[in-house]
Amino acid sequence: MKKIYSILVLFLLSAFLSITVLQAQTTADALKKHVSFLAADSLEGRGLGTEGKEKAMHYISVVFSDAGLLPFGPNYFQEFSFRKELIRVNATNVIGYIEGSDEQLKNEYIVLSAHYDHLGFDTKNDGSKVIYNGADDNASGTAALLELAKYFGSDQNTPKRSIIFIAYDAEEIGLLGSEFFVEDSEVVDFEKVKFNFNFDMVGMYDSYGGLDITGINGIANGKNKAKELAKEYDVKLKKTTASIEPFTDTYSFKKTGTPAVHFFTGLKSPYHKPEDTYDLLEYEAMAKVVNYSAALTKALANEEELEPSGRFKNLQSPFALRLNAGVSGIFTNSYHIYRDEFFNAEDVPGGSFGLITQLDIGKRVTLQPGVFYAYHGSSAPGGNYRAHSLDIPVDAHINLISQYGGQLKLFLILGGFYRHDFSTRNADVDGRGIRDEDHGFSLGFGFRATRLQFTFVGRSGIQNLTRVPDMDIRSQGGLISLSYLFFK
Numbered sequence: 001m002k003k004i005y006s007i008l009v010l011f012l013l014s015a016f017l018s019i020t021v022l023q024a025q026t027t028a029d030a031l032k033k034h035v036s037f038l039a040a041d042s043l044e045g046r047g048l049g050t051e052g053k054e055k056a057m058h059y060i061s062v063v064f065s066d067a068g069l070l071p072f073g074p075n076y077f078q079e080f081s082f083r084k085e086l087i088r089v090n091a092t093n094v095i096g097y098i099e100g101s102d103e104q105l106k107n108e109y110i111v112l113s114a115h116y117d118h119l120g121f122d123t124k125n126d127g128s129k130v131i132y133n134g135a136d137d138n139a140s141g142t143a144a145l146l147e148l149a150k151y152f153g154s155d156q157n158t159p160k161r162s163i164i165f166i167a168y169d170a171e172e173i174g175l176l177g178s179e180f181f182v183e184d185s186e187v188v189d190f191e192k193v194k195f196n197f198n199f200d201m202v203g204m205y206d207s208y209g210g211l212d213i214t215g216i217n218g219i220a221n222g223k224n225k226a227k228e229l230a231k232e233y234d235v236k237l238k239k240t241t242a243s244i245e246p247f248t249d250t251y252s253f254k255k256t257g258t259p260a261v262h263f264f265t266g267l268k269s270p271y272h273k274p275e276d277t278y279d280l281l282e283y284e285a286m287a288k289v290v291n292y293s294a295a296l297t298k299a300l301a302n303e304e305e306l307e308p309s310g311r312f313k314n315l316q317s318p319f320a321l322r323l324n325a326g327v328s329g330i331f332t333n334s335y336h337i338y339r340d341e342f343f344n345a346e347d348v349p350g351g352s353f354g355l356i357t358q359l360d361i362g363k364r365v366t367l368q369p370g371v372f373y374a375y376h377g378s379s380a381p382g383g384n385y386r387a388h389s390l391d392i393p394v395d396a397h398i399n400l401i402s403q404y405g406g407q408l409k410l411f412l413i414l415g416g417f418y419r420h421d422f423s424t425r426n427a428d429v430d431g432r433g434i435r436d437e438d439h440g441f442s443l444g445f446g447f448r449a450t451r452l453q454f455t456f457v458g459r460s461g462i463q464n465l466t467r468v469p470d471m472d473i474r475s476q477g478g479l480i481s482l483s484y485l486f487f488k
């Protein structure tokens with residue numbers, strides 16, 4: 001009973017506050033109220049197809065309605081279904097809009113979004129539940145969205161362009177709510193959508209030490225406005241990029257050519273763990289983020305011209321160029337083959353390390369030149385040949401699979417290398433006089449998962465390494481590399 005009273009008091013108090021404050025500024029208390037409801041145990045982690053998730057959905061629709069948002073259709077619910085293993089699962093986006101104030105510009109749209117689903121709960125052997133409350137992921141973003149709906153729903157804050165507010169379902173199993181909205185729902189012509197701001201995990205600004213708005217440089221003048229207002233609102237911007245973040249709902253906008261911006265305060269909460277609870281979030285800072293987001297949305301929504309930036313258009317093109325770099329370590333196994341003799345040398349282990357750069361040419365091809373220090377050799381009957389060398393490999397990666405903006409890839413490798421030995425031991429094994437320069441080709445495959453890249457490559461020298469007439473010795477090697485890329 002006590003709990004019910006305190007909830008009632010809290011509710012009345014916040015209702016009173018929201019009337020008196022008139023939506024000028026979002027408060028920490030308002031956000032905390034949303035998050036403590038959405039991430040409560042009674043909502044059981046807002047899992048797909050559960051009653052807890054239905055409660056969240058209704059809560060969102062009530063806030064939309066109180067804020068004065070209009071529905072597209074008879075209500076705020078946009079239902080869709082999909083197959084998961086053998087069962088059909090029903091899911092629901094919650095969606096509403098406010099009409100812009102300008103006669104012309106109101107035909108253009110801004111989409112503000114956040115996913116409200118989470119992982120649900122596990123049932124233990126003894127029948128008890130382990131609930132994934134999902135406070136930061138993503139009751140925080142949903143709360144931000146609700147407060148933005150209230151802010152823009154208030155008459156004095158109506159922007160020139162129309163704003164669509166959407167709380168997505170089924171994000172956690174693969175961005176399905178946003179995918180449905182963008183690809184199948186036909187609610188809006190995406191030619192007329194100017195940008196998307198998506199809020200996914202925005203509750204840990206202090207711990208993270210700032211706010212990421214990846215994708216903001218995709219809007220012409222977006223970065224300038226963002227920086228200008230960040231000063232005014234005392235917000236520290238950490239990461240601003242032009243490319244669209246692939247691991248959240250912004251990615252569904254990629255195919256439409258619409259700039260989409262991910263608001264994010266890092267993976268500081270207990271990500272995808274039952275401990276992601278409402279008491280951990282930093283509400284004062286979150287209010288600052290929401291007020292800043294409101295100001296930025298409003299400023300951009302009122303711009304006379306609102307277009308994607310040149311950089312964004314370039315990224316969208318099928319031949320878009322993109323640079324990356326990284327460090328790489330390689331285990332090698334190398335030996336010499338004696339093409340004219342009845343025996344072969346045996347392999348010896350070695351290794352190398354160095355720097356790589358990558359140039360993505362569209363989705364299909366990546367060029368990867370590198371520079372390495374290498375230690376290699378070969379074991380001959382007359383003794384072990386060993387050398388320290390400088391290696392310059394240039395590889396082309398042909399992507400067989402490329403997902404999430406190239407962050408998950410499987411590729412073939414075709415390449416060449418040049419090698420210069422600067423220090424050798426037993427170069428005169430059996431009096432053969434091994435040259436200190438070599439070159440050849442490489443063949444292999446590799447895969448990349450975000451910043452890590454693994455490759456498996458075979459190398460063959462095409463240069464005769466000996467100066468002795470009538471003798472042909474060539475290098476051969478296997479390489480297993482692990483690279484860390486500096487950018488995702």
Ligand SMILES: [Zn+2]
Nearest residue numbers: 137138200201
């Ligand atoms: Zn999320």
